[in-house]
Amino acid sequence: MKKNTTKHTKKQTIKRHANTTSSFAKLPILQQRIQQVAQVLDKVLKFNHPADAVLSAWFKENRQLGGRDRGEVAEAVFDILRHLRFYRHLAESGVGPAHQRLAILGLVHTVGQEKVQEVLDVAQQDWLMRVLKIDQGTVAAAVRFSLPDWLFETLQQQENPEALMQALNTKAPLDLRVNPLKVERDAILTALQADDALRLFNVQATPYSPWGIRLEGKPAINRWTFFEKGEIEVQDEGSQLLCLLVSPRRTDMVIDFCAGAGGKTLLLGAMMRSQGRLYAFDVSGARLAKAKPRIARSGLSNVMCVQIENENDVRVKRLQGKAHRVLVDAPCSGVGTLRRNPDLKWRQTPQDLAELTALQARILEKASRCVASGGRLIYSTCSLLPQENEQQVEAFLANHPAFTLVPFEQVLGDRLPKGLQSVNGMLKLRPDVHGTDGFFAAVLEKA
Numbered sequence: 294m295k296k297n298t299t300k301h302t303k304k305q306t307i308k309r310h311a312n313t314t315s316s317f318a319k320l321p322i323l324q325q326r327i328q329q330v331a332q333v334l335d336k337v338l339k340f341n342h343p344a345d346a347v348l349s350a351w352f353k354e355n356r357q358l359g360g361r362d363r364g365e366v367a368e369a370v371f372d373i374l375r376h377l378r379f380y381r382h383l384a385e386s387g388v389g390p391a392h393q394r395l396a397i398l399g400l401v402h403t404v405g406q407e408k409v410q411e412v413l414d415v416a417q418q419d420w421l422m423r424v425l426k427i428d429q430g431t432v433a434a435a436v437r438f439s440l441p442d443w444l445f446e447t448l449q450q451q452e453n454p455e456a457l458m459q460a461l462n463t464k465a466p467l468d469l470r471v472n473p474l475k476v477e478r479d480a481i482l483t484a485l486q487a488d489d490a491l492r493l494f495n496v497q498a499t500p501y502s503p504w505g506i507r508l509e510g511k512p513a514i515n516r517w518t519f520f521e522k523g524e525i526e527v528q529d530e531g532s533q534l535l536c537l538l539v540s541p542r543r544t545d546m547v548i549d550f551c552a553g554a555g556g557k558t559l560l561l562g563a564m565m566r567s568q569g570r571l572y573a574f575d576v577s578g579a580r581l582a583k584a585k586p587r588i589a590r591s592g593l594s595n596v597m598c599v600q601i602e603n604e605n606d607v608r609v610k611r612l613q614g615k616a617h618r619v620l621v622d623a624p625c626s627g628v629g630t631l632r633r634n635p636d637l638k639w640r641q642t643p644q645d646l647a648e649l650t651a652l653q654a655r656i657l658e659k660a661s662r663c664v665a666s667g668g669r670l671i672y673s674t675c676s677l678l679p680q681e682n683e684q685q686v687e688a689f690l691a692n693h694p695a696f697t698l699v700p701f702e703q704v705l706g707d708r709l710p711k712g713l714q715s716v717n718g719m720l721k722l723r724p725d726v727h728g729t730d731g732f733f734a735a736v737l738e739k740a
């Protein structure tokens with residue numbers, strides 16, 4: 294296994310900073326860090342683009358920064374996006390530019406109060422001491438959990454809402470999935486656990502998925518030989534479990550209707566042992582283009598990527614009544630993935646949600662026409678909102694009497710992972726309960 298073995302010594306860090314061309318290059322490192330984070334916030338908080346894309350672009354413009362610098366900037370920016378409403382509340386009383394105050398709070402949380410405090414002036418120190426003493430219990434819950442009101446109100450209807458909201462504001466682990474076409478999980482797990490350089494990452498098998506490996510932290514896995522050989526991929530355990538629910542057979546015809554960059558396609562193809570036929574549909578050519586090298590790496594020869602115009606595309610109509618399994622991994626709010634994409638909560642509005650639910654219903658309707666008699670339609674989202682999940686399924690079933698819900702315990706039979714229970718026959722995964730991103734899935738069988 295190859296890994297990034299570059300040692301980031303103090304000397305190198307100082308040298309790198311000495312070379313930097315930015316205006317704050319001569320400042321102490323933590324002071325530079327505050328400026329860097331504030332500079333990224335100026336761009337990210339416009340919410341014109343996803344935060345990870347903005348960060349990547351900023352890193353390209355600031356090539357002089359080393360791995361550790363980048364890591365610290367990214368950690369602080371993501372922390373601020375997770376706690377934005379609360380930090381803005383704390384920052385109201387401070388001095389200096391607003392984004393600088395947010396940067397200070399983010400860095401206090403990620404690199405530690407002591408280090409940050411050393412580089413603050415007296416007024417900043419006074420403000421920081423004051424706001425860190427605020428009793429969080431006195432702050433309104435939507436502000437404390439840093440959620441927009443509409444989302445807070447919806448999440449509050451869920452069971453044990455505070456635990457859920459808290460979990461959505463934590464950092465997600467890195468979930469890997471082994472490629473069952475090429476390797477056994479135990480072989481990879483044993484190799485990773487034996488590697489001293491990975492000790493810090495606490496490598497473990499995932500509790501539910503038979504293919505999952507969980508790491509705390511982010512090693513550069515795309516440089517590993519396992520990755521280059523297509524033996525492992527990045528995939529949240531919840532997403533792996535959705536594929537288990539599709540349970541395609543080797544000779545089936547399967548449609549992954551919203552395949553995107555192929556996250557689920559890859560596992561479905563491997564579950565089919567690269568046999569049968571697997572269509573990967575998507576309206577986005579750019580996303581399908583990202584799927585192609587992953588498919589090649591994983592050794593699959595049963596996948597056909599097809600860019601469709603929309604759900605009414607003639608190539609969809611041609612497959613009417615033909616598919617044994619149709620997966621609709623619908624475009625959704627992504628609220629279940631807030632641990633990884635905290636900016637989503639600030640970039641969505643109730644109106645976006647209404648548009649998404651209408652699109653989901655249209656896709657479900659057209660995709661259902663491809664299902665053969667006795668075949669299955671699997672509807673999934675990475676959302677926690679009932680409007681996108683059970684309500685969508687209930688509305689579909691009410692209008693399509695040929696389809697019935699098959700409880701997932703029945704779908705999985707002997708392969709049902711210990712500790713997984715359905716909610717009215719549907720799968721609902723939550724970060725606070727299952728340690729996965731938030732996911733929903735329902736299996737609908739055609740008579």
Ligand SMILES: C[S@@+](CC[C@H](N)C(=O)[O-])C[C@H]1O[C@@H](n2cnc3c(N)ncnc32)[C@H](O)[C@@H]1O
Binds near residue numbers: 552558580603
């Ligand atoms: C949740 S993402 C899919 C993620 C993917 N299945 C994976 O596991 O990585 C939803 C996808 O639906 C696609 N999409 C949006 N509208 C669509 C439509 N009308 N028909 C098919 N796909 C659509 C989007 O381009 C996006 O890639």
